[in-house]
Amino acid sequence: MKSDEDKPRPVTSVDVALKAGVSRSAVSRSFTPGASVAPETRERVLKAAAELGYRVNQLARSLTNNRSALVGIVAANMDNPFRVEQIEQISRRLIAQNFRPILMPAEAAEDPSHVIGLLLEYSVSGVIVTSDTPPEAICQECISLGVPVVLVNKRGIDAPVDRVLMDNENCGRLAAEALAQKGCRQLALITSENPSYSLEIRQRSFLEMVGEFCQQPAMVFRGAFQNYEGGVQAMSELLTSARSFDGIFCVTDYMALGALDQIRLGTERKVPEDLQVIGCDDIRQCSWQGYRLSTIRQDTAKLAEAVVEALLNRFSSPNAPATTRILPVELIERSTTRSQ
Amino acid sequence: MKSDEDKPRPVTSVDVALKAGVSRSAVSRSFTPGASVAPETRERVLKAAAELGYRVNQLARSLTNNRSALVGIVAANMDNPFRVEQIEQISRRLIAQNFRPILMPAEAAEDPSHVIGLLLEYSVSGVIVTSDTPPEAICQECISLGVPVVLVNKRGIDAPVDRVLMDNENCGRLAAEALAQKGCRQLALITSENPSYSLEIRQRSFLEMVGEFCQQPAMVFRGAFQNYEGGVQAMSELLTSARSFDGIFCVTDYMALGALDQIRLGTERKVPEDLQVIGCDDIRQCSWQGYRLSTIRQDTAKLAEAVVEALLNRFSSPNAPATTRILPVELIERSTTRSQ
């Protein structure tokens, strides 16, 4: 059986023009903000359009101005709730600005340049990368094609791309400071093997600050992956190491939840009495009553705002110098740290 | 400061044609699977294209065949990990089939027809709705415009739309059966106020089956929302109700996690010894060692496969009768039910 025939011919601008008794140009102008049309004509056009159910064909429009409202979002680690929150917020923000987000899930394993190729074919007018994939090559390609790239929480690269970062430096600092102040003497850091850029900064700044605030340097334990299981694994190694410790910083909440469960199930130690824990990101699971995890909050709404803003600025001045926007973080105290 | 000048003129098919010494059509055909080109010509074209960095402009292509590879995904409840899993799987599947998913997060509160309008402007060739928003009106509109709609886990509507559902009926049945078999005498159901279509079926079939398997009918407790907090709330009401019970079915895992935490924190009762719990969906949190929730699994990969398949079928036969595909579910036993 071959394909049936059906599709009703969509209504075009000439249909509207005919009905309103004007030219196609008039119709076009009526739908172009800031074009010069007599208010009265425009009125007529809009009315005719409404009656016919006319919708501007953005594809055709994009073809002429060689710039679509499509924006690619390259995302990895969608199992991490924090990533999802970012993606959702960024999408919403884009839509609010009348863009359309194309979602490209891409794990580190996959070939990112292929993904970007798929986007470029659709003349996306920008690409937002939240994935951990080293995007060096692909960014270069976009830039050279005049497609702006915004990197979220990623290492800077050689090309002039805008970046939006949470203050990862401060994440480590705040955690170390808080734990020290709350009486911890021997700290530990839980992170993953092959940490991403953000995690690397968090861990480095934490370790540095521990050097400043505490007598003992912090121990470091790593899970294979940057997820719940990784947290479990690192924590379990820490516990069996027979080293003594009374404070832990996990570089992500996602790992911290695993660590917390491992403490709860694998030991008699009480949090926060014997052991205090701080995570990072403030995913919604932190406030679940089963966890009540103290953490360093990143405001994803602000982040999304900054990302889209960067994109818009880049549209209006393609050759402006690359910007790096660092957003503040704050310590949220819940029940895995002592209140004093 | 106005906008700088920069964008390099993108390379088009005529550039390639010139370089390869052929016509534009030859170029076009070389990039159209199944078009008739001499292998030798095609070779030359591909080579020239590669050297020039040519990429087919899909926007222009879509304009001619009046059908883009853009597919809208309307999604709500992205805080629920199960939803995210669906979205990710569907996106991946779409991309694998060379489509591009446009993500439209949309809460029930928002106006869905506006969202769809945004998609239609971009000539999406299909729309996938996983949101709980009653999509009746918008679906009608899409259909009448010849844009197929696939509903995921949603109530059927008057228009001829394809649907993909998990076997919600069986979710309730399996849960009731398992709990009864494992020795529960007095069951309870935890669900939310204003349950979505799926939840409604799950709860109804559960209640019916309890009538069949148990002496006592099941009690029903509802949280305000279909999320963790809703689970906490319903469970806490159940606990303070002073009614006795020894088995619970939560219509979603997301709620079950809240219920479980509430049991752990608000009572002395042990799961599964005193009380058995079964959830539904099998989100990844279920296998976290802090929960180890027994549940009814839905295979999101299969679901995504079915969704995209439905879409493809609809493309090839727009007028085929609407289909409803029901995917099997299975009981996954972890530690919140007794093994015997």
Add this chain to the structure above:
DNA sequence: CTGTTAGCGCTTTCAG
């Protein structure tokens, strides 16, 4: 198998 010829639906100079 290949080139030529017409558009797809819209915007945009350019005259009027």
Add this chain to the structure above:
DNA sequence: CTGAAAGCGCTAACAG
């Protein structure tokens, strides 16, 4: 302020 005309990049129908 408005219409006519040209063209965005591509594909499809038709001859050759």
